[in-house]
Amino acid sequence: MTSTPPRTSGLKITSALGPQLDALPTLPIAELWALWDRHFKIRPPHPNRRQIEARIAYRLQEIELGGLNPDTRNLLADFGERLSKIKTSNRASTALLPGTVLIREFDGRDYQVTVAVDGRFEMDGHKYPSLSAVAKHITGTQWSGPAFFGLNKGINK
Secondary structure (H helix, E strand, O other): OOOOOOOOOOOOOOOOHHHHHHHHHHOOHHHHHHHHHHHOOOOOOOOOHHHHHHHHHHHHHHHHHOOOOHHHHHHHHHHHHHHOOOOOOOOHHHOOOOOOEEEEEEOOEEEEEEEOOOOOEEEOOEEEOOHHHHHHHHHOOOOOHHHHOOOOOOOOO
16 A cells, blocks of 8 residues: 655645744744744734734745735635624725615626615625625626725725
8 A cells, every 4th residue: 555645735845844833832922922023013912822823824834835816815805804793894995885776887787786784785686795796696706896896996905
């Protein structure tokens, strides 16, 4: 019986990264903060050791292996805004009042979407949990709903 090597999705972790990640739980807190300060501009307001270790580990891997592409980042941010119970977004452009009607022409057809009182979006008698779900229904592919409906124009990110 031959053993199959572990799948790495084409990513190669250097021999230096593994030991760095393994050492994080054993580092004194002062050294963790020194690493934090090297990689981030500000410290978290209510940190705990596990949070600090996890964020540093992610950053080290991000540097070594590359970060997420912008489309994936935007998709995850959209999911976070829609699904999180913690509402901290300061993106005023996506705070639409109930009754607001958005109109978008796509593929030769005009689509009208109404913001419902419960925060969902209505189109053609169906309710959708997000603008991204509406955009996906219209186009058949994943879109940022606010971008699809032109709500992000002129916003500096």
